[in-house]
Amino acid sequence: MKIIELPIKFEFNSQKNYLYPSLIIDNNELTLVDTGYSNFLSLIENEIIKNRYEMKDLKNIIITHYDDDHIGSLYDFKEKYPWITIIASKVEAKYISGEIKSERLVQAEEILEKMPDEEIEFGKLFIQQLKNLKHVPIDVKVRDGDMILDNKCKVIATPGHTSGHISLYFPSLHSVITGDAAVNENQKLIIANPHFCLDIETAEKSLDKIKNLKADTYYCYHGGKFSL
Template sequence: MKIKELPIKFEFNGQNNYIYPSLLISNNELTLIDTGYTGFLHLIENEILKHGYEMKHLKRIIITHYDDDHIGSLYDFKEKYPWINIIASDLEAKYISGEMKSERLIQAEQKLENMPEEEMEFGKWFIQQLKNLKHVPIDEKVQDGDMILDNKCRIIATPGHTSGHISLYIPSLKSVITGDAAVKENQELVIANPHFCLNIEKAEQSLNKIKSLHAEHYYCYHGGKLTLVEA
């Protein structure tokens, strides 16, 4: 099994930004972790092709949690590649499939009620972004400790950023794919955007949980890969 980091460059508010979805390669099958914002299908496709892989080998997509920068292009992937198996946690599956109104949308609507006037425009735009997300059924629901991908990858429940957030641990590669349970800042793992965390205490516990795995490589969706070499 191998992990490839997919650096996706985009512009937001006049500034260059990056996200880093991960690609797992095992037995010539590809597994994509998270799908970027709406409209990012071609950006991610191009990055996969750049590594020499074919899209026909993309067999599954794992979604770490419901946020517009993680599930934005999920519908487009499923529409273009209908054979793809979509995997998410029990709880996040309810939001992604549209069974329940997402926690993020509820949070955004509540924040709008007391938002300063100068932030109101962004708040309304963000709510509309969430409302525009297209729902997609989940093919496989997973829980903490489940082993997937021929028992090579363990699901790690990492709530806090959202309630059903998951990260992935690949013991043979001493690697963790963090989603938004951690970001890389100044060569350290820290909590992702505390302002948006639904439960900061649980987010701290989840950060400690993935740190306690003592992995050598942490693939962060925001900030990119962090390699820790113990002295």
């Protein structure tokens, strides 16, 4: 088993940005962790193929949490590759499948009511972007401590950014895929977007939780790979 990061380059507000979905390779079976914004399908496909893997071997997608930059292309992946098994926490599954309005949308609507006039247009666009996300049913719902991927990956509950956020720990690789429980900023692990955390105190505890795993490598969705 090994993990590689997929640097996805895109433009936002006329600035170049990157996201770093992770690809887990095990016995020629591929598992993608998070799917980027909507319309990222071809960008992620290109990175996978560039690394000499084939999309026919993509068996699973794990979603760390409901946010538009993590689930934006999930529907497109499932449409194009219907055999894929989609995995998420039991809590986040309710939002991804559309069973319940997402926490992020509720938060965005509440923030909009307090926004200064010059920011209202952006707030409305963000809300519409969330509403445009297509719901996808979750095939496997996991909890803290569950072992998945042939018992080689341990699900770590890391709430705070969202209530059902999960990270992934690989004991044999001494590695963690953090989702938004941590970002790599100037070679330091810090909380992702603290202003958007639904519970900042819980997010701080989750950051400590994955730091205390003392992994050799942390694969951060924002900022890329962090190695001790």
